[in-house]
Amino acid sequence: MQRISLTPRPAPARHVPPPSSAGLGWALRTVLRDYLARADAVLATAPGGQHGYEILAAVSAGDYGTQISLANRLGIHRTVVTDRIDDLERAGMLQRHLSAADRRVRRLVITDAGRAVLTELSAGLEAAEEETLASLDEDDREQFLNALHLLARRPVAAA
Structure with missing residues (x-):
């Protein structure tokens, strides 16, 4: 079975014209591939990668509510969000605090270390x-x- 790599390939030369029937798709794919190669290099060291970054950004902005609403807002499966939050907590970037309003709810708080990583x-x-x-x-x-x-x-x- 052939193995599929999820790592973006280097962008092809931009001077290659797209097939006329796929102009938008080709252009979006080419620009996205270029951006992702650069972004992946930045996010390679982040706990949780892209998802970890998105979670840190949402928590920092105070724009998340519960973990389930955070998962829905970011379009990430809730179990993946929980795993990434665990990663971020172990790395000292987030803390879970009991909500004063509802002790069943854990409020996410970004730490100074998390804020520094998010800024970087x-x-x-x-x-x-x-x-x-x-x-x-x-x-x-x-x-x-x-x-x-x-x-x-x-x-x-x-669809």
Whole structure:
């Protein structure tokens, strides 16, 4: 059985024109592959990788509620979220505190170490984004990101 690698491959040369019937898919895939290669290098040392980073960011922003609502918001299976929170807690980046309002609920609190790692990872991801979009001038970059965020916020079409 052939083994499938989830590691992004280096982006092909950008001068190769896409097949006319797959222009959007080719363009998105090419840009995403480039960004992911850079982002993966930044997140390689983070406990929990991409998921760990997303959890730290959500907890830092106070934007999560319960662990189940955090899992739903991030689109990560709840058991994976629990595992990543365990990883982050063992690494000293998060703490679980009993909720004063409901002792069945554990509130997540980011530690100073977690905040420092989050700041470092965020800076690295920002640099990865800058490098990926370096061929766009400031106005084009702003328009591209605005359009991309608009598309990302749309409801997903049913399959």
